[in-house]
Amino acid sequence: MAKNFHTDNKAFMLYKDWEDIFQALDSSEEIGELVMALFAYAKRGETPKLSGGTKIAFLMMRAAIERDGIAWEETCAQRSKCGKKGGRPKKSDESGNTDEKAEQTAASADNAEEKPQGINDTAEKPKAFSQTKRFSEKAKKADKDIDIDKDKDTDIDIDTDKDKDKAIDKEKKKDAGTAESVVRSFGTHKNIMLTSEQYNELESRCRSVGLSLESYISKLSQWLFSKGKHCTDPYRIISGWLDDDSKRKAAAKPKNKQGCDLSWYDDFAMNVDLSKFL
Template sequence: MAKNFHTDNKAFMLYKDWEDIFQALDSSEEIGELVMALFAYAKRGETPKLSGGAKIAFLMMRAAIERDGIAWEETCAQRSECGKKGGRPKKSDESGNTDEKAEQTDTSTDNAEEPKAFSQTKRFSEKAKKADKDIDIDKDKDTDIDTDIDKDKDKDKAIDKEKKKDAGTAESVVRSFGTHKNVMLTSEQYNELESRCRSVGLSLESYISKLSQWLFTKGKHCTDPYRIISGWLDNDSKRKTAAKPKERQGCDLSWYDDFAMNVDLSKFL
């Protein structure tokens, strides 16, 4: 029966870089809810109802638990397949007797008087049997070597797969930004916004600082800061393009700093 990491695996991983996510949560109640949610998913596959920063953190951590669980199931399946491989049966001679029985028959025959020609034929037959046994031993050794090579290849494939999964997860780790560390973005989201801001000459840090200060002052949580900042960036890019004369080639952004620090954030939440 195939293994299921929710019911059969007795442990799951907690990663060191999750410490920043736990510290970004506002209260010990949220941290407790997040920890219990992780146990519920790892043991029974349940997805509890969470809100705010705890919900975002759970979604990211759940992906890592699922990745590790699938890798554990694959490892168990490979070990089960290796355990099913048994030894080869003993070779039988043409009369249907095993090698052991044939040797006993040959031993009892040696005690009787035999013609010289028959004795020579018997010795030739024994040499032929011994040669066949040596060939069988060599074949078994070759089979064992091929099996070891296949196991090494499977192990290398599993390691490469884990490296690819780890690389994909690194892009999805949530990080806290802003003066008060309350703006939660993944590395992929942050890099995308930074690239867009750089292309139009705007500052991503200004957006993050403004949103962080507003959330701290109002005592609120932002469930999707990426959507809000992305919307601001789209609007400001259009305004900047429309307000800037075609013949003007300067990069004076002082007017934008005044606008960014006085915008009403409540309209976007």
């Protein structure tokens, strides 16, 4: 029966990178609400109703829990498949003979009792010896096959562990990329959610044209709070405002006018010969 990580797995992983997400929340009530939501999803697959920064944080953490759970289910399925392979060796009696060998020995004893007198028993010994040798070789071959099956099972387990390690490394890389774009709350009412990468990009663009990113964030934060609304993509809105204001500022910038230098006229007035005009 296939495993379900919601009901069969007894644990789920909390990553150290999530500390920044918890710290970005406004109050301990939101942190407690987020923790209970994580347990509800990991244990029963439930998705509670959340809002604001708590909802965004839950969606990010839920994706990581789901990836871990799917990897756990695949590992359990592979181990179950490997456990069904391999055979069980035949039982042996106290003398070390297998069941097949014991039956052959008993049959040879019965045939020896039924032989009529006058038959040389010594002549039959080489035959019995060859049969015993053949049976021993079969038993050794069976043991060798069992050892080979065990080696194959061990190789399968090793390959499974390698695949698991690769999956863990892949998840760590994904989590490292997620940590670089941790969502943080900005604005007067802490309702503007931007990643560190988005914030740095907008700040650099504002600085290049002499504008203030904080004024845009405060403006959008106040408007959302007054209207009781939630913005799903504040980066796009602020970026659009910044483009429009940059164009207006470039259009309103006065053009350089040619200056009028009258210093030559002073020299002319002081040295002019007025007799020429009389």
